[in-house]
Amino acid sequence: MAFFLNSIPVPLKKNTADKPSVRMTDVKTVMIPMLMHQGTPATPVVKMGDLVKVGTKIAQANGELSSPIYASVSGKVTKVCDYLTASGKYVPAIVITADGEMATEEGLTAPTVNSKDELLAAIRESGVVGLGGAGFPTHVKLNVDFENVETLIVNGTECEPYITSDNHVMNERAGDIEFALSAFKKHLGIKHIVIGVGNNKKTSIENMKELASRIEGAEVIALPSTYSHGSEEAIVFHATKKVLPQGKLPVDIGCVVCNVTTIAEIGKYLKTGMPFVERYVTVDGSCVKEPQCVIAPIGVSLEELFAFVGEFECDPERVVYGGPMMGITVPSLSAPVLKTTNSVLALSEKETKFPKETACIRCGRCTNNCPLGIAPAAIEKAYARKDVEELVALQVTACMECGSCAYLCPAHRPLVQTNKLAKALVKEANN
Ligand code: SF4
Numbered sequence: 001m002a003f004f005l006n007s008i009p010v011p012l013k014k015n016t017a018d019k020p021s022v023r024m025t026d027v028k029t030v031m032i033p034m035l036m037h038q039g040t041p042a043t044p045v046v047k048m049g050d051l052v053k054v055g056t057k058i059a060q061a062n063g064e065l066s067s068p069i070y071a072s073v074s075g076k077v078t079k080v081c082d083y084l085t086a087s088g089k090y091v092p093a094i095v096i097t098a099d100g101e102m103a104t105e106e107g108l109t110a111p112t113v114n115s116k117d118e119l120l121a122a123i124r125e126s127g128v129v130g131l132g133g134a135g136f137p138t139h140v141k142l143n144v145d146f147e148n149v150e151t152l153i154v155n156g157t158e159c160e161p162y163i164t165s166d167n168h169v170m171n172e173r174a175g176d177i178e179f180a181l182s183a184f185k186k187h188l189g190i191k192h193i194v195i196g197v198g199n200n201k202k203t204s205i206e207n208m209k210e211l212a213s214r215i216e217g218a219e220v221i222a223l224p225s226t227y228s229h230g231s232e233e234a235i236v237f238h239a240t241k242k243v244l245p246q247g248k249l250p251v252d253i254g255c256v257v258c259n260v261t262t263i264a265e266i267g268k269y270l271k272t273g274m275p276f277v278e279r280y281v282t283v284d285g286s287c288v289k290e291p292q293c294v295i296a297p298i299g300v301s302l303e304e305l306f307a308f309v310g311e312f313e314c315d316p317e318r319v320v321y322g323g324p325m326m327g328i329t330v331p332s333l334s335a336p337v338l339k340t341t342n343s344v345l346a347l348s349e350k351e352t353k354f355p356k357e358t359a360c361i362r363c364g365r366c367t368n369n370c371p372l373g374i375a376p377a378a379i380e381k382a383y384a385r386k387d388v389e390e391l392v393a394l395q396v397t398a399c400m401e402c403g404s405c406a407y408l409c410p411a412h413r414p415l416v417q418t419n420k421l422a423k424a425l426v427k428e429a430n431n
């Protein structure tokens, strides 16, 4: 698989970058799904009528590839309902009616950590999973032999338009990041830490350089802030000068990549014992009059979250979790903030209207600008023929769905959607 440091001229619209984040505490209810991570859903440990506080465990991890879940408000458990995940699976969700107090669970103390096993157990207990969007349990990702894996890469690139959550974390939570990285150095035996930050985040770069100067073997690199330099492939290349082969994980070439907010939340738990109950969410989009980066309780509805930042300027045509390039459309405003929600965008009709697609003019822009050198136009043809062999040869399964090809296509072909369908076809054929 080839790899090119391509980027595309997407307007970054970081409207909330220079405004301090605001914490949302006056919340009516939260609905917390039991699956906000990759793996097995957590098992509820509370029932209707139970009183909970911020930090009370409401669900325990079910197996190694799972994660515990904690109450994000104080109040009463009033309902257990079904929640439809983005993967089309129903899981239970616990509804807590808030009492407005935001009282915290008594007796939360920093965990005792004197070894690798204790550190990994603490990370598991913190409820932190990959907060860049993937939701992979972090205690599993970090359970590698750092004798053979040389580099931990901390991803603070955040190149999707609008999103500034990691930027705020780097500006406001450098102490937590340093605490976690120091614990990782001490107990995991990591030799080399590279913190990658988009070069449009000057204050974050300074903050990260300052903390890195106090951690042996840590350095900061500034990456291009253009889209899609925040991809795992790109940051691995920038940090190690190695190309991630198709079908391989960073660990196969000697590195582990963790999102910077993930690291900060682990640091907070290691310092205080307060598990992961709230997260930085960028609330923006062309329909939002006063965009803001909000520290929101997990489980709060998007309706309450948008109301918190003010009225809509116009009715949203589409609301998405994540950024406009890779985000997922939200079915309704009653959907909750999840562990992995770094951004919610309310987009207008103008911003979401897909121009009418026309015939491919073979301009080659899609292939020439794909960071992986994939040929989406050829994939479209192979998919139309349902030619699985050809789709495999065209390496469709490597597509990271960054959306760059579709963004640039002058014929407005739905290239990412076709790639997703083609990947599903290949997967089905292989089962
Ligand atoms: S969506 Fe896939 S094919 Fe299109 S540019 Fe991104 S990686 Fe390449």
Ligand code: SF4
Binding pocket: 359, 360, 361, 362, 363, 364, 365, 366, 367, 376, 377, 408, 409, 410, 411, 412, 413
């Ligand atoms: S960018 Fe669009 S029009 Fe150009 S080759 Fe690719 S699919 Fe065809």
